Amino acid sequence: MSSEKRIVICGGGAIGAAIAWFLSRRGARPVVVERHEVGGAASGKSGGFLALDWCRGSALDRLARRSFALHASLAEELGNPWGYRRLTTFAGEAAEGRPAHGTRGRPWLSPGVTLTGQIGSTETTALVEPRAFTTGLMRAAEANGAELRHGTVTGLLKTTSGAIGGVTLGSGETVEGDGVVVAMGPWSILASRWLPLPAVYGFKGHSLVFRTGDAVPAEALFLEYEEAGGETLTPEIFARADGTVWACAVSSTAALPVDPADVAGDDGAHERLEALCRAVSPALAAAPIVARQACFRPVTEDGLPLIGAVPGVANAWVATGHSVWGMLNAPATGEAMAELILDGATSHVPLRHFAPGRMQAFAGLR
Structure with a gap:
């Protein structure tokens, strides 16, 4: 089934790009409006780690399993310009200045690191380079007829019936459409001025990217690291297909700036992370x-994403709040949103757990 619907998507992150791709392959005409750059926030700076079954037992399980499979098929279908690779994943522990049992056979790790178990195989864990994934999916959508517009959304257009019919931009321009999707990550909270949406918050993380060449194999490490002062950090270290290694730790609840271009690291955070990485x-x-x-990764009050129709407002949808699983769950979210918008229902993943109206007290009840 194809559709000529013109859908305006606010946000050019992984979620927005995935929605644009799945809409465009159905014949719809998505218009992605991005004020900063495609993949310019968490969708370009995250780890890009993918796991098949790490959400088992939770409301996210079916979404994650579907999305893990879609990642593999998208890489094959679109030529894998984003370095999709399967990984072996380990858990480990270390303490600053205190040697442990060593990591026999893994010269890329220090003797002070103890591997406590394998927690993922090449069948269950994988990786993408997130900025390449986001921009690559956006380019694929454009090749199918999607449009990318640079601009800041400042409001919504409404039809005489009260349905949403597009957006207004800070430039004074308007972008008309048959509906609007809010997919602005933690900045989706700005849309609560226009729509009755639950709160979305930003949780800040810091990361480093090292150029390692072939010194680190296709492995991922989830580590518990005790600093000399007694604080425990939980760094994650992932080896990418392009010869780099991504490492993160040191999170904070710093205030979310209004402009994504203004996001900067906390004082001393990168130095602290670098010292950890050099040690392990x-x-x-x-x-x-x-x-x-x-x-900043987007989080909600109950820890589940918002995926679905905005209650009480025709032709308005939202897809945000994916927290640490945004890159993993982008494909299945994009597929489900395209089905919901074009067919009125989803066929692969039920969205009832993620319905924007599930919270009794959401912003907009005023």
């Missing part, structure tokens, strides 16, 4: 740092 890996100790990054 001789490969990282010898590698240059090619990026020092900070980003």
Whole structure:
């Protein structure tokens, strides 16, 4: 089934790009409006880690399993310009200045790191380079007829019936459409001025990208690291297909700036992360740092994303609040949103757990 519907998508992150791709392959005409750059926030700075079954037992399980499969098929279908690769994933522990049992056979790790178990295989864990994934999916959508517009959404257009019929931009322009999707990550909270949406918050994380070449194999490490002062950090270290390694730790509840371009690291956060990385890996100790990054991932009150129709407002949808699983769940979210918009229902993943109206007290009840 095809559709000529013109759908305006506010936000050019992984979720917005995925919605645009799945709409465009059905013949719809999505228009993505992005004020900063495609993949310019968490969708370009996250780890890009994918897991098949790490959400088992939760409301996210079916979404995650479907999305894990879609990641593999998208990489095959679109030529894998984003370095999709399968990983072996380990848990480990270390303490600053205190040697442990060692990591026999893994010279990229220091003797002070103890691997406590394998927690993922090449059948269950994988990785993408997030900025390449987001921009690649956006380019694929454009090749299908999607449009990318640069601008800041300042309001919504309404038809005489009260349905949403497009957006207004800060430039004074309007972008008309048959409906609007809010997919602005933590900045989706700005849309609560126009729509009755639950609150979305930003939780800040810091990361480093090292240029390691082939010194680190296709592995991921989830570590518990005790600093000399007694605080425990939980760094995540992922080896990418492009010869880089991404590492993160040190989160905070810093205030979300209004403009994504203004996101900056907390004082001392990157230095603290760098010292940790140099301590746990001789490969990282010898590698240059090619990026020092900070980003905000979107979270909701109950920890579940908002995916679905905005209650009480025709032709308005929202897709945000994916927290740490945004890159994993982008494809299945995009597929489900395209089905919901074009067919009125989803066929692969039920969205009842993620309905925007599930919270009794959402912003807009005024």
